[in-house]
Amino acid sequence: MAGPWKFRTGDDAAFARPDLDDSSWETLRVPGGWGRQGHAGYAGFGWYRLAVSVDEVARRSPTSLALTMGSVDSAYELYAGGQRLGGVGALPPDARLEYDRHATFVIPREAVDDRGRLVLAVRVYKAPITTRWGGGLVEGEYLLGPLDTLTRRESVSDIPELTLVVVFVLAGLYHMQLYRRRPGCASTSGSGPWPSRPGPTRFLRTQWRFALPFDFATLKDLEHLMLYVGAATFVQFVWPLLGRPLGRGLRAFQAANVLGGLLVVLPGLRLNLLLLPGGRSGSRPRSR
Numbered sequence: 001m002a003g004p005w006k007f008r009t010g011d012d013a014a015f016a017r018p019d020l021d022d023s024s025w026e027t028l029r030v031p032g033g034w035g036r037q038g039h040a041g042y043a044g045f046g047w048y049r050l051a052v053s054v055d056e057v058a059r060r061s062p063t064s065l066a067l068t069m070g071s072v073d074s075a076y077e078l079y080a081g082g083q084r085l086g087g088v089g090a091l092p093p094d095a096r097l098e099y100d101r102h103a104t105f106v107i108p109r110e111a112v113d114d115r116g117r118l119v120l121a122v123r124v125y126k127a128p129i130t131t132r133w134g135g136g137l138v139e140g141e142y143l144l145g146p147l148d149t150l151t152r153r154e155s156v157s158d159i160p161e162l163t164l165v166v167v168f169v170l171a172g173l174y175h176m177q178l179y180r181r182r183p184g185c186a187s188t189s190g191s192g193p194w195p196s197r198p199g200p201t202r203f204l205r206t207q208w209r210f211a212l213p214f215d216f217a218t219l220k221d222l223e224h225l226m227l228y229v230g231a232a233t234f235v236q237f238v239w240p241l242l243g244r245p246l247g248r249g250l251r252a253f254q255a256a257n258v259l260g261g262l263l264v265v266l267p268g269l270r271l272n273l274l275l276l277p278g279g280r281s282g283s284r285p286r287s288r
Contacts, residue, residue, distance in 0.1 A: 001050065001067070001142035005030045011045035011123070016079040018119035022049050030142060031070055034126075035133035043128040046136055050120045052144065054112050065107040066147035067120065068154060070140020073099045073130050079121040081111030089216075091125045097269060098216045099130065102140055102207055104150050129270045158206040168199035201226040221265045224272045228261035
């Protein structure tokens with residue numbers, strides 16, 4: 001489903017209708033934030049539409065048709081054939097951001113008309129606190145196909161990341177054991193925290209993190225916290241390993257990161273995104 005979609009700013013319930021004439025709408029590339037495609041700084045509602053032809057085999061298949069949605073900044077509702085299928089996050093007036101969460105939706109058979117035409121519409125809300133270059137269907141995979149295929153694909157897509165998580169955690173445990181056996185050795189003074197830090201960080205960037213009993217804001221707080229912890233423990237691990245002293249400048253760098261870590265765990269995401277302005281989630285954009 002990657003490619004050109006119809007798009008317009010604003011909000012109107014009629015935009016979900018399959019018979020709506022959207023020929024005057026502009027075209028945007030998906031995935032890709034609307035901020036990088038002529039709408040930098042725009043926050044609020046925007047609608048995407050796409051009409052696809054579903055062949056006879058797919059319509060008569062015993063396996064349900066489904067759509068996988070990648071990351072959407074900041075929350076959205078999905079419609080198929082005019083029917084609301086669900087969404088991720090929550091729209092105003094009680095907006096709730098969940099911009100990194102992927103989702104797969106079952107397409108009802110009645111959403112496909114007699115000619116095999118399926119009209120998809122996505123009502124997107126972008127919060128003002130996320131990057132001005134974001135908004136809309138920003139990254140990830142957008143796929144239409146059999147439900148079982150898409151579900152399996154989404155389930156195994158993070159297996160390489162989970163493998164690295166295990167490797168990093170085992171490496172951290174190994175270095176902690178070295179420090180336990182030689183606590184006075186300068187080269188092992190930072191062992192454990194730095195080698196194992198990439199494990200939790202990588203896990204908190206996978207879709208498996210949503211299986212944890214935490215809300216999205218808490219998961220983001222933990223992800224951002226690990227970035228600051230990683231910077232501080234990197235210095236503590238590498239400099240003693242190289243036999244170099246930790247001067248005042250490095251100590252100040254560590255202290256600043258510790259302070260940043262304390263600040264990002266405060267409630268809400270505004271401060272997190274302000275402290276890490278490089279991306280809407282405070283980290284590099286993640287795509288597969």
